[in-house]
Amino acid sequence: xxxxxxxxxxxxxxxxxxxxxxxxxxxxxxxxxxxxxxxxxxxxxxxxxxxxxxxxxxxxxxxxxxxxxxxxxxxxxxxxxxxxxxxxxxxxxxxxxxxxxxxxxxxxxxxxxxxxxxxxxxxxxxxxxxxxxxxxxxxxxxxxxxxxxxxxxxxxxxxxxxxxxxxxxxxxxxxxxxxxxxxxxxxxxxxxxxxxxxxxxxxxxxxxxxxxxxxxxxxxxxxxxxxxxxxxxxxxxxxxxxxxxxxxxxxxxxxxxxxxxxxxxxxxxxxxxxxxxxxxxxxxxxxxxxxxxxxxxxxxxxxxxxxxxxxxxxxxxxxxxxxxxxxxxxxxxxxxxxxxxx
Amino acid sequence: xxxxxxxxxxxxxxxxxxxxxxxxxxxxxxxxxxxxxxxxxxxxxxxxxxxxxxxxxxxxxxxxxxxxxxxxxxxxxxxxxxxxxxxxxxxxxxxxxxxxxxxxxxxxxxxxxxxxxxxxxxxxxxxxxxxxxxxxxxxxxxxxxxxxxxxxxxxxxxxxxxxxxxxxxxxxxxxxxxxxxxxxxxxxxxxxxxxxxxxxxxxxxxxxxxxxxxxxxxxxxxxxxxxxxxxxxxxxxxxxxxxxxxxxxxxxxxxxxxxxxxxxxxxxxxxxxxxxxxxxxxxxxxxxxxxxxxxxxxxxxxxxxxxxxxxxxxxxxxxxxxxxxxxxxxxxxxxxxxxxxx
Numbered sequence: 001x002x003x004x005x006x007x008x009x010x011x012x013x014x015x016x017x018x019x020x021x022x023x024x025x026x027x028x029x030x031x032x033x034x035x036x037x038x039x040x041x042x043x044x045x046x047x048x049x050x051x052x053x054x055x056x057x058x059x060x061x062x063x064x065x066x067x068x069x070x071x072x073x074x075x076x077x078x079x080x081x082x083x084x085x086x087x088x089x090x091x092x093x094x095x096x097x098x099x100x101x102x103x104x105x106x107x108x109x110x111x112x113x114x115x116x117x118x119x120x121x122x123x124x125x126x127x128x129x130x131x132x133x134x135x136x137x138x139x140x141x142x143x144x145x146x147x148x149x150x151x152x153x154x155x156x157x158x159x160x161x162x163x164x165x166x167x168x169x170x171x172x173x174x175x176x177x178x179x180x181x182x183x184x185x186x187x188x189x190x191x192x193x194x195x196x197x198x199x200x201x202x203x204x205x206x207x208x209x210x211x212x213x214x215x216x217x218x219x220x221x222x223x224x225x226x227x228x229x230x231x232x233x234x235x236x237x238x239x240x241x242x243x244x245x246x247x248x249x250x251x252x253x254x255x256x257x258x259x260x261x262x263x264x265x266x267x268x269x270x271x272x273x274x275x276x277x278x279x280x281x282x283x284x285x286x287x288x289x290x291x292x293x294x295x296x297x298x299x300x301x302x303x304x305x306x307x308x309x310x311x312x313x314x315x316x317x318x319x320x321x322x323x324x325x326x327x328x329x330x331x332x333x334x335x336x337x338x339x340x341x342x
Numbered sequence: 343x344x345x346x347x348x349x350x351x352x353x354x355x356x357x358x359x360x361x362x363x364x365x366x367x368x369x370x371x372x373x374x375x376x377x378x379x380x381x382x383x384x385x386x387x388x389x390x391x392x393x394x395x396x397x398x399x400x401x402x403x404x405x406x407x408x409x410x411x412x413x414x415x416x417x418x419x420x421x422x423x424x425x426x427x428x429x430x431x432x433x434x435x436x437x438x439x440x441x442x443x444x445x446x447x448x449x450x451x452x453x454x455x456x457x458x459x460x461x462x463x464x465x466x467x468x469x470x471x472x473x474x475x476x477x478x479x480x481x482x483x484x485x486x487x488x489x490x491x492x493x494x495x496x497x498x499x500x501x502x503x504x505x506x507x508x509x510x511x512x513x514x515x516x517x518x519x520x521x522x523x524x525x526x527x528x529x530x531x532x533x534x535x536x537x538x539x540x541x542x543x544x545x546x547x548x549x550x551x552x553x554x555x556x557x558x559x560x561x562x563x564x565x566x567x568x569x570x571x572x573x574x575x576x577x578x579x580x581x582x583x584x585x586x587x588x589x590x591x592x593x594x595x596x597x598x599x600x601x602x603x604x605x606x607x608x609x610x611x612x613x614x615x616x617x618x619x620x621x622x623x624x625x626x627x628x629x630x631x632x633x634x635x636x637x638x639x640x641x642x643x644x645x646x647x648x649x650x651x652x653x654x655x656x657x658x659x660x661x662x663x664x665x666x667x668x669x670x671x672x673x674x675x676x677x678x679x680x681x682x683x684x
Contacts, residue, residue, distance in 0.1 A: 144528070149493070151528040186486070186493040191545035191580045195569045196538040203533035223573070227537045230572035231565070233605025237631035237642040238533045263575025269611045289579035300579040 006282030078148035122163035149184030157208025190288035198226025224261035258282035267306035348624030420490035464505035491526030499550025516560035532630035540568025566603035600624035609648035
């Protein structure tokens, strides 16, 4: 089977965005704050938003199952305080849970966390617990920059993040390191901030020794690892100057890269540089780049085509990238699939 | 001949750093501020610092000439005010000028600018004028983030930068877009901030229409263009969504990438994705990554080896990357070489 480990609910019914706009408008005016119960979205509306979009494209492209999380650019942890983030995360996670309930063969949820700039990451744990224990989430998205492009939080190796890691280890679920929208005009959200977030997080992990403290913690760096694979020699050399072990030992027992790289040469480099055990199939569909590439006549984000066309990946490698690695990195996904006889 | 368009004077005699430390210590205490004349570095000291380092490696690797600018991580525009940056830039530029005077066959200078966060970029023009007219500089380094990792300046497409561009166009010299040290603990200077700076600047140029206003302005994105070539499909797709022309028309008449990518697969991708006319040989030697790659037994930053080993680049392509493109993108370099019968 083909598992896409990186999909967001970018096509949620408009009522969700309208609720969010009311919430934002009510910041500082508690009586106007909408209640969660005021969001009304029917199962049919959800079905329609999925069937016409992600599920249609999954069928066209041959993907079976997507690990599905709330729209990353809408997480916008920088808006309001922890209460605002918390109410918003709860709603968004409920939406992905409902998608997974409606399409259990095709979607399994991953949670956003109610992060808020300057707020102790430990405050995210109740939502995380709920999402794993009640909603069956198999992973979380963790933003290294809840400020939205101002980078005011400490590096991911800082001890303030440890309560989240302890919970991830306890549940044996991985975190995808994924920033949200940029409110810094220097950074285009999907063209600069996302990729910078990946590169930054990777280098934070190079600098630190996080996996000495958490040998079983697993992180996915999305968007093909930002700039890391392209500059793999730079990172190997910097690790060497920092007196770290080889990256294969220092990071690659714990760090994985997805295949959200939207052209053949990029995927070819990823497959050449990063061990096949550390590559996970993903498209981030429907996401940042929705158009058709005039050079190929196919969607930029139809990443399966690039993997199929890669000459160096054999059938066993592709099976790992499409399925095997995901079942290993997301054990709760594997358990859920086995429970369904898959 | 082989021209390395990206070298920094990272090996300047210690007295320069000591002067800088005195300057920093005197911020807020004008009587303690050192005078420029208090910096004493002899020609012999400069000769030694170059012959034992950059020039030795250039000879070993077969590079003839380096476009030489002050140490990028020491520009540190965020320290002090414009006066502090101005005094420091003047000294650093004088050092590179002296190197070029002592080794005219091997070094030609490029200037750092006295940028300062929140200060009008137009204030940099007198130093720029001096460096071109008196010191024979053939380019400048322009930081998109004088704050040093807080990204408080507007994007490079903002009109506040235009006075600098007007002067660059008047002199027909290019700008290398190069950040300095990071004082944000999220960003490792050479592992995250440099690469993010490149990616960010590239995306700012994708979003804007700068080269409509300055059709002859040229910019070099160093470090192989940050993440841009690896994610070239993403950038082509984002340009398409932003209703921009194809990147070849929108940017590649004005934007160039250097070869500071420290492993074979990265250089191979660069050469595959970016037109050969837009690639300029560089090593950033002696720079961020100084070690020997245990996988090859050679220096990571000996980038000529990767270009030589690339199977798709023919002799004419290599001549462009090593020399032809540099002479076209840096006309004042070309003129200086011709004057010397080269």
